[in-house]
Amino acid sequence: xxxxxxxxxxxxxxxxxxxxxxxxxxxxxxxxxxxxxxxxxxxxxxxxxxxxxxxxxxxxxxxxxxxxxxxxxxxxxxxxxxxxxxxxxxxxxxxxxxxxxxxxxxxxxxxxxxxxxxxxxxxxxxxxxxxxxxxxxxxxxxxxxxxxxxxxxxxxxxxxxxxxxxxxxxxxxxxxxxxxxxxxxxxxxxxxxxxxxxxxxxxxxxxxxxxxxxxxxxxxxxxxxxxxxxxxxxxxxxxxxxxxxxxxxxxxxxxxxxxxxxxxxxxxxxxxxxxxxxxxxxxxxxxxxxxxxxxxxxxxxxxxxxxxxxxxxxxxxxxxxxxxxxxxxxxxxxxxxxxxxxxxxxxxxxxxxxxxxxxxxxxxxxxxxxxxxxxxxxxxxxxxxxxxxxxxx
Numbered sequence: 497x498x499x500x501x502x503x504x505x506x507x508x509x510x511x512x513x514x515x516x517x518x519x520x521x522x523x524x525x526x527x528x529x530x531x532x533x534x535x536x537x538x539x540x541x542x543x544x545x546x547x548x549x550x551x552x553x554x555x556x557x558x559x560x561x562x563x564x565x566x567x568x569x570x571x572x573x574x575x576x577x578x579x580x581x582x583x584x585x586x587x588x589x590x591x592x593x594x595x596x597x598x599x600x601x602x603x604x605x606x607x608x609x610x611x612x613x614x615x616x617x618x619x620x621x622x623x624x625x626x627x628x629x630x631x632x633x634x635x636x637x638x639x640x641x642x643x644x645x646x647x648x649x650x651x652x653x654x655x656x657x658x659x660x661x662x663x664x665x666x667x668x669x670x671x672x673x674x675x676x677x678x679x680x681x682x683x684x685x686x687x688x689x690x691x692x693x694x695x696x697x698x699x700x701x702x703x704x705x706x707x708x709x710x711x712x713x714x715x716x717x718x719x720x721x722x723x724x725x726x727x728x729x730x731x732x733x734x735x736x737x738x739x740x741x742x743x744x745x746x747x748x749x750x751x752x753x754x755x756x757x758x759x760x761x762x763x764x765x766x767x768x769x770x771x772x773x774x775x776x777x778x779x780x781x782x783x784x785x786x787x788x789x790x791x792x793x794x795x796x797x798x799x800x801x802x803x804x805x806x807x808x809x810x811x812x813x814x815x816x817x818x819x820x821x822x823x824x825x826x827x828x829x830x831x832x833x834x835x836x837x838x839x840x841x842x843x844x845x846x847x848x849x850x851x852x853x854x855x856x857x858x859x860x861x862x863x864x865x866x867x868x869x870x871x872x873x874x875x876x877x878x879x880x881x882x883x884x885x886x887x888x889x
Contacts, residue, residue, distance in 0.1 A: 505678055507534035510671045512541075515645060519667035522627075522659060523649040526715035528685055530678035531649045535623055536569050538647075542621065543597040551602045552622040552638065556629035558593070558606030565625045566604055569595075607634050614638050623647045628657040632730070632843040652717040655853050658730050658843055660717065674715045689713050722856040722866055724831060725878070728839035730849070734759055734766050742888065743786065743797040744880035745817070747806060749775060755782065755797075756848070756880040757789065760889065765837035767881050769845040779806060783813035792816070798883040820883040828868060830882035833889055848877045 507530060511521055515538075523531040539551060553569070555561045573586055573595075588595040593604040605613060607630050614637040622638050624630060627648040635658075639646055650659055663670035675681055675689050691698055692709035710718035719726045738761035746754045755771035771785050786792055792815070799807045801819035810817035841848050854874040858867045 502537060503680065504537055505530035505534050505673075505680075507531045507671065507673055507677070508538050510669075511535065511538045511647065514669050515647075518645065518669045519665070520639075520646040520648065520662065520669075522662050522668060522670045523647070523673060524652045524660070524670065524715060525649070525673035525677075526675055527651060527689060527712040528675045528678055528681055529673035529715060530680070531673050532565065532625060533568055533572070535625075535647050535649060536565070536572055539602070539621070539623060540572060540597065543600040543602070547599040549600040549620040550618060551600060552605060552617065552619045553602060553625070554605040554607050554622065554630075554638075555625040555627075556606065556608050558604075558609050560629075561604055561606055561625070573597075607631075617641060618643075620644045621646070624649075626650050627659045628652070628654040631846065632658040632732070651711055652715060653711050654849070655717050655719050655723070655726070656728055656730070656841075656849065661730070672715050674713065720856075722859050723853070724855045724857055724870060725835065725839060725852045728841055728852055730843045731766060731840045732843045734768070734842075735761050735764075737761075738766075740888065741791040741795050742884035743770070743789070743792070743795065744883040745782075745797055745799040746876050746880040746883070747800045747803045748876055752847070752876045753782070754847075754877040754880040755785065756877055757791070758881055758884050760837075760885075763837055764840060765834070765881075765885075766840045766842070767845065767848060767877075768842035769848050769877060772847040772877060779809050780813070783810060783815055786810075786815050796884070796888075798887050800879065800883065818887075820887055826886060827870065827882075830886035831870065833885045834878075834882055837885075845877075848881075851875060851878050 507523060511534065514521060523535065525531050543549065553565060555565055586595060586597045595602045607614065611634060614634055617638065618641050619638065620643045622642050624635065628650045648659060662668045675686060689712060691703035692705045692713050694704045694706050694709060698704035707718045707720060710716050738759050740760045742758045744756045744758055748754065752772045752774050753776050754769065757768045757770055759766040770789065771782065776782065786797060795816065797810065797815055797817045798820050799817050801822055804819060807817050807819055841852065851874045855878055856871050858869040858871050860867055
């Protein structure tokens with residue numbers, strides 16, 4: 497079957513020219529840049545050129561997939577508004593979430609809804625929409641069972657996502673797009689996006705927003721000056737040898753109780769969440785999780801000193817727990833000690849990553865200056881990291 501003539505953007509051309517030259521293509525970019533539509537158009541064209549292929553289209557949750565990616569896919573296939581109908585003679589099973597085009601099967605998956613489904617899931621091609629909202633190990637499972645290659649896209653809304661590291665691979669091509677790459681955008685949409693740009697007119701109108709302009713306008717990662725820990729990377733295997741290993745524990749009930757493993761090796765710091773959970777009424781659960789850690793017999797668990805009775809309960813359970821000291825200025829001193837290291841976060845420690853992306857200095861609203869006062873939010877795991885470093889380094 498031949499591919500019908502359709503209007504496309506530059507992203508379609510990039511895929512068409514490079515898919516078979518690379519293992520993967522990554523499209524970070526701003527909002528309404530046309531990248532998602534172009535990728536779906538190319539997948540449909542791929543189906544018209546091939547038969548008996550298995551394609552997986554996925555994003556974080558099935559709800560989000562139905563609301564965005566699947567809706568766009570259906571529009572492209574059946575025709576809707578500005579989208580041209582590419583292949584109306586297709587079948588789609590909405591209850592089972594798959595489609596068939598030219599004897600090719602397309603399966604739609606919400607990755608966080610059924611994480612075990614990717615284990616053993618074979619494909620010829622897979623596409624993850626808004627990939628920064630998914631886990632690296634989920635991508636790995638899909639990739640190692642994929643025959644031809646993958647396509648990812650995202651708005652760069654997470655400053656340190658694993659997705660951005662893929663372009664370090666010589667077999668991965670990254671292509672960044674913005675709304676300027678989409679010639680089909682209505683002028684009204686363009687004006688709304690450009691209203692974020694931090695110029696004098698937008699500032700006076702109250703629409704200026706540096707972060708939104710960076711992420712959605714320019715398609716670039718935004719690391720605002722108010723972010724406390726702006727520089728960090730991810731890892732999936734800790735060093736075989738290291739100087740010291742500790743555990744930090746920050747108490748919480750409605751807030752998460754965070755237990756973090758902290759490994760120090762020279763100026764490198766490796767952190768991994770062992771527990772991050774709210775509404776824990778029985779500390780025996782914490783004791784059992786800590787006892788499962790192979791490093792526990794040769795280290796300390798440095799705990800928030802606000803609950804000495806809980807610390808004593810850990811000690812009675814055989815855990816080498818101790819209170820962190822909190823003299824005046826200890827929070828700032830602890831932050832400085834953490835920032836002195838090269839910070840590496842385990843790829844599966846999503847809660848630590850989320851906190852790092854959102855832990856901020858307070859900003860003086862009158863002068864726009866950064867104050868040496870951390871905002872008391874998004875800090876449960878980060879406090880747990882700070883306790884052993886403040887105590888022992």
